[in-house]
Amino acid sequence: MKQSLDYYKELRNEEWRVALRKNIKAKERIAKERVEMPEVPPMVRSKSQTTEVNKGLTKEMAVEEAKRCMDCANPTCIDGCPVGINIPKFIKHIENEEPLKAIATLKESSALPAACGRVCPQEKQCEANCFYTLKLNKPAVAIGHLERYAADYENNSDEKVVQEVAPSNGIKVGVVGSGPSGLAFAGDMVKFGYDVTVFEALHEIGGVLKYGIPEFRLPNSLVDVEIESLKRMGVKFETNFIVGQTQTIEQLREQGFKSFYVASGAGLPRFMNIPGENVNGVLSANEYLTRVNLMFAGSAEADTPVIKGKNVAVIGGGNTAMDAVRTAIRMGAENAMIIYRRSLEQLPARAEEVHHAKQEGVFFNTLKNPIEFLHESGKLNAVKVQHMELGEPDASGRRRPIPIEGKTEIIPIDVAIMAIGVSPNPIIPNSVKGLDISKWGTIEVSEETRQSSVEDIYAGGDIVRGGATVILAMGDGRDAAASMHKKLQAEMNN
Amino acid sequence: MNKIVKKEKLAERIYRLEVEAPLIAASRKAGNFIIARTGKLGERIPLTVVDSDLDKGTITLVVQEMGVSSKKICALNEGEYITDLVGPLGRPTDIKKVGTILACAGGLGAAPMLPIIKAFKEAGNRVITILAARSKDLLILKEELAANSDEFIIMTDDGTEGKKGLITVGMEEVIAREKIDECIAVGPGVMMKFCALTTKKHNIPTMVSLNAIMVDGTGMCGACRVTVGDETKFTCVDGPEFDAHKIDFDEFLLRLGGYKDQENVLLENFEKSCKLK
Numbered sequence: 050m051k052q053s054l055d056y057y058k059e060l061r062n063e064e065w066r067v068a069l070r071k072n073i074k075a076k077e078r079i080a081k082e083r084v085e086m087p088e089v090p091p092m093v094r095s096k097s098q099t100t101e102v103n104k105g106l107t108k109e110m111a112v113e114e115a116k117r118c119m120d121c122a123n124p125t126c127i128d129g130c131p132v133g134i135n136i137p138k139f140i141k142h143i144e145n146e147e148p149l150k151a152i153a154t155l156k157e158s159s160a161l162p163a164a165c166g167r168v169c170p171q172e173k174q175c176e177a178n179c180f181y182t183l184k185l186n187k188p189a190v191a192i193g194h195l196e197r198y199a200a201d202y203e204n205n206s207d208e209k210v211v212q213e214v215a216p217s218n219g220i221k222v223g224v225v226g227s228g229p230s231g232l233a234f235a236g237d238m239v240k241f242g243y244d245v246t247v248f249e250a251l252h253e254i255g256g257v258l259k260y261g262i263p264e265f266r267l268p269n270s271l272v273d274v275e276i277e278s279l280k281r282m283g284v285k286f287e288t289n290f291i292v293g294q295t296q297t298i299e300q301l302r303e304q305g306f307k308s309f310y311v312a313s314g315a316g317l318p319r320f321m322n323i324p325g326e327n328v329n330g331v332l333s334a335n336e337y338l339t340r341v342n343l344m345f346a347g348s349a350e351a352d353t354p355v356i357k358g359k360n361v362a363v364i365g366g367g368n369t370a371m372d373a374v375r376t377a378i379r380m381g382a383e384n385a386m387i388i389y390r391r392s393l394e395q396l397p398a399r400a401e402e403v404h405h406a407k408q409e410g411v412f413f414n415t416l417k418n419p420i421e422f423l424h425e426s427g428k429l430n431a432v433k434v435q436h437m438e439l440g441e442p443d444a445s446g447r448r449r450p451i452p453i454e455g456k457t458e459i460i461p462i463d464v465a466i467m468a469i470g471v472s473p474n475p476i477i478p479n480s481v482k483g484l485d486i487s488k489w490g491t492i493e494v495s496e497e498t499r500q501s502s503v504e505d506i507y508a509g510g511d512i513v514r515g516g517a518t519v520i521l522a523m524g525d526g527r528d529a530a531a532s533m534h535k536k537l538q539a540e541m542n543n
Numbered sequence: 544m545n546k547i548v549k550k551e552k553l554a555e556r557i558y559r560l561e562v563e564a565p566l567i568a569a570s571r572k573a574g575n576f577i578i579a580r581t582g583k584l585g586e587r588i589p590l591t592v593v594d595s596d597l598d599k600g601t602i603t604l605v606v607q608e609m610g611v612s613s614k615k616i617c618a619l620n621e622g623e624y625i626t627d628l629v630g631p632l633g634r635p636t637d638i639k640k641v642g643t644i645l646a647c648a649g650g651l652g653a654a655p656m657l658p659i660i661k662a663f664k665e666a667g668n669r670v671i672t673i674l675a676a677r678s679k680d681l682l683i684l685k686e687e688l689a690a691n692s693d694e695f696i697i698m699t700d701d702g703t704e705g706k707k708g709l710i711t712v713g714m715e716e717v718i719a720r721e722k723i724d725e726c727i728a729v730g731p732g733v734m735m736k737f738c739a740l741t742t743k744k745h746n747i748p749t750m751v752s753l754n755a756i757m758v759d760g761t762g763m764c765g766a767c768r769v770t771v772g773d774e775t776k777f778t779c780v781d782g783p784e785f786d787a788h789k790i791d792f793d794e795f796l797l798r799l800g801g802y803k804d805q806e807n808v809l810l811e812n813f814e815k816s817c818k819l820k
Contacts, residue, residue, distance in 0.1 A: 252587075252627040260763075288627070289628060289629040290566075291761060294570065295566050295570060295630065295631070315763070320768075320775060326775075327768060327794055328797070329797060332766065333764060333766075335764050336765055336766045339759060339764050340758060344586065344758065350584050351584040352585050352615070353586040353587075354802040354805030354806050356805065427797035427800075474762055
C-alpha cells in the first residue's frame with residue numbers, strides 16, 4: 050500500500066539522502082550500465098535439483114547498481130509494488146553501504162524479502178514503473194536483484210534486524226494457510242500486537258514457496274529463515290491442521306479467535322478433459338512439483354516415488370510450467386518440452402524463467418494444443434496435438450489461437466505434466482456457512498477491505514484470485530491485516 | 544500427539560495401532576481417513592480411521608505392510624511416534640436409514656467397513672455383513688464386525704473358514720433370499736469392481752470407498768482422480784466414497800498401479816538397507 054507523496058518526500062529530504070544525491074551527478078548515474086546477475090552455467094546447474102541458478106550480486110555490484118537509482122522525487126516504482134515497499138529508500142541504503150538498513154526498510158512492508166527478490170515478476174511491476182523504463186527507455190534499475198542482495202546480506206550476517214512489535218493486545222486471530230499471503234498477514238498482525246496463529250494443512254510451513262517453487266529458484270532454507278523471523282516476533286504455527294476438517298472455524302471461535310484470514314490457496318489442478326488424460330504418466334504440475342519439492346522424491350533417501358520420464362512434455366506456458374519442465378530436466382529427462390497453444394511471444398511466464406529454460410535445453414513446442422493422450426496398457430506413450438495459428442485478439446487482448454483444420458501430429462512422450470492452472474481449494478468454501486462463493490469457487494471479498502460475507506472472515510491470495518503471483522497474494526495479506534486491525538481496534542474502543 | 548499407545552498384530556503383516564490424536568478423534572466420522580508420514584523423508588500415505596476413543600483422545604488405524612511407507616509405520620513400537628498425522632480427510636459416509644444394508648468387506652477392507660456399519664446400524668438399519676478373504680489367516684476384525692451386524696457371513700476363497708467361494712457368491716445368496724436396499728463394498732479394487740457388477744444386475748444402489756494414490760490429501764495434487772460417470776473426481780475431497788455403478792474401475796485399477804515400478808525399486812533398496820543393518 051503506497052503512502053502519501055509527502056511521506057516519501059519527508060524521508061527523501063533526510064540529510065543522508067540529500068548528500069548521496071549530491072555525490073554523483075544525474076548524468077553519471079544514467080550513464081551506468083545495468084548490472085547482470087551472475088548465473089551458474091546451464092550445464093552445471095541442470096544436473097542438480099538444489100543448485101540455485103542465480104548467484105546473487107556481490108557488494109560492489111550491488112552498490113554500483115544502487116547508484117543508478119535517481120532517488121526520484123515522485124518514486125513511480127512504488128506504484129508497481131503490490132506491498133508498497135519504499136524502494137528508493139532501501140536502494141539508497143545499499144548505495145550508502147548500509148545493507149542492514151536496507152533490509153530493515155524492506156521488512157517494513159514485506160515479510161518475505163529473500164523470496165520476493167527471487168520470484169517476483171519485477172519486470173512487470175516495480176521495474177516496469179522505474180524512471181529508466183518510463184522516461185529513458187533504458188533497462189530499469191535492478192530492483193529485484195538489489196532486494197535479494199539486502200535479504201541475503203542479513204541472512205549471511207550475524208547481525209539481524211530487530212523488528213518492532215507493539216505490546217501484546219491479547220486478541221487472538223487465526224490464519225488459514227501458511228503460504229505467502231498468510232505469512233504477510235501474520236507478519237503485519239503480530240507487529241500490531243495481535244496473538245497470531247497460522248494453521249497449515251501440510252507438514253511443512255510455507256505453502257507454495259515450499260511445495261511449488263523449486264529449490265533451484267528459491268531455496269527452502271531461505272523460506273525457513275523468514276518463518277523463523279516471524280516465530281521470533283511471536284507468530285505461532287500449527288502444522289497438520291486443516292481448518293474446516295481438523296477443527297471448524299466455529300470451534301476456533303469458541304476458543305477465543307476473534308477474526309480469521311483465509312489464505313488457503315490454490316486447490317484442484319485443472320485438466321483439459323481430453324481422452325486418455327487419466328492414464329498413468331499424465332499428472333498435474335502440482336503433483337509433480339509436490340513430490341519433488343516437498344517430499345524430495347528422486348533423492349536416494351526419500352520414500353516418495355516419482356516417475357522420471359525420458360521424454361517429458363509440460364502442457365502450459367506459465368511460471369509453474371517453467372518450474373515443472375526445468376525440474377524434469379534436473380530429474381534426468383533426455384527431452385523436455387513445453388507444449389503451448391499460443392506463440393512464444395505470448396508465454397505468460399517471466400522472461401527470466403523462459404530464458405533460463407531455453408539455456409537448459411527446454412524445447413518450446415508452440416502453437417500446439419493436446420487433443421488426446423495415447424497409451425499402451427494404461428501407460429502414456431504419446432500425445433496427439435492439434436496445430437494452431439493465431440487469429441484475432443480475444444478478450445485478454447492476446448491473439449486467439451485457432452486450430453489449423455486437419456493438421457495434427459503425434460509426439461512420443463512418457464510423461465505429460467499439466468500446468469494449465471488450478472481451481473480454488475474447496476475445503477473452506479464447503480465448511481463455512483454463509484460464505485459467498487463465486488461461480489469459479491473463489492471466496493468473494495470486498496476489494497477495499499478484503500472482508501468476506503461472513504463478518505469475522507477475511508480472505509486473499511489464490512482462494513480469492515483463483516491464481517496469481519506470490520507478491521499479489523502478499524499484498525492481499527497486508528491489505529487484510531490493515532483493515533482487520535482497523536475494525537478490531539474500533540470494536541475495542543467501543 | 545501421534546504417540547502409538549497400543550500396537551497389536553491382527554494377521555500376518557497386518558497391525559492395529561491406537562494413536563494419540565485428540566483433535567482427529569473428536570472430529571472424525573465414519574468414512575473419513577487420515578494421512579500419515581513416518582520419518583523426515585517419509586511418504587504421505589492415506590489410512591482409514593477405524594475407530595476413536597474420545598476419553599483417551601486416540602484413534603485406531605489398521606495398517607498392512609505393503610511398501611516402504613507402510614512397513615515403516617508397522618515397524619514403530621508402542622511409545623514411539625508417527626512423525627506427522629493429519630485429518631480427518633474426505634467426506635464422511637452419507638449415513639441414513641434405508642432399510643437393509645449389505646456390507647461387503649474384502650481383506651483389509653474390513654477396517655474401513657467397521658465404522659461404516661456401526662453408523663448405519665446406529666441409524667436403525669438392518670446390516671448384513673459379508674467378510675471375505677483369500678484364506679482364514681487374512682480375516683481380520685471378525686468379532687468387531689459380527690458385533691455390529693444383524694447377520695455376519697464369512698467367505699474364503701480356499702474354504703479354510705466360513706463358506707468357500709468369492710464374495711460375489713455370498714452376495715448372490717443374500718440377494719436371492721431378501722430385499723437389499725443398499726450395498727456397500729470396501730476392499731481390493733478388483734473385488735469392488737465385481738461387487739459393483741453383481742449389484743448392478745439387481746439394481747441395488749451401491750457405494751464403494753476408494754483407496755486411491757494421494758500426496759497431499761486436500762485436493763491439491765490430483766493424483767487420486769477417478770472417472771465417475773462422465774466426470775473426473777478427486778477421491779480426497781469428492782470421495783473417498785462414490786456410486787459404484789458410475790466408476791470406471793478399469794481405469795481405477797490401472798491408476799492404483801501408477802507408481803508400481805518406482806515403488807518396487809524403493810522397496811528393494813529399503814529391504815537391502817534393512818539387511819545391512
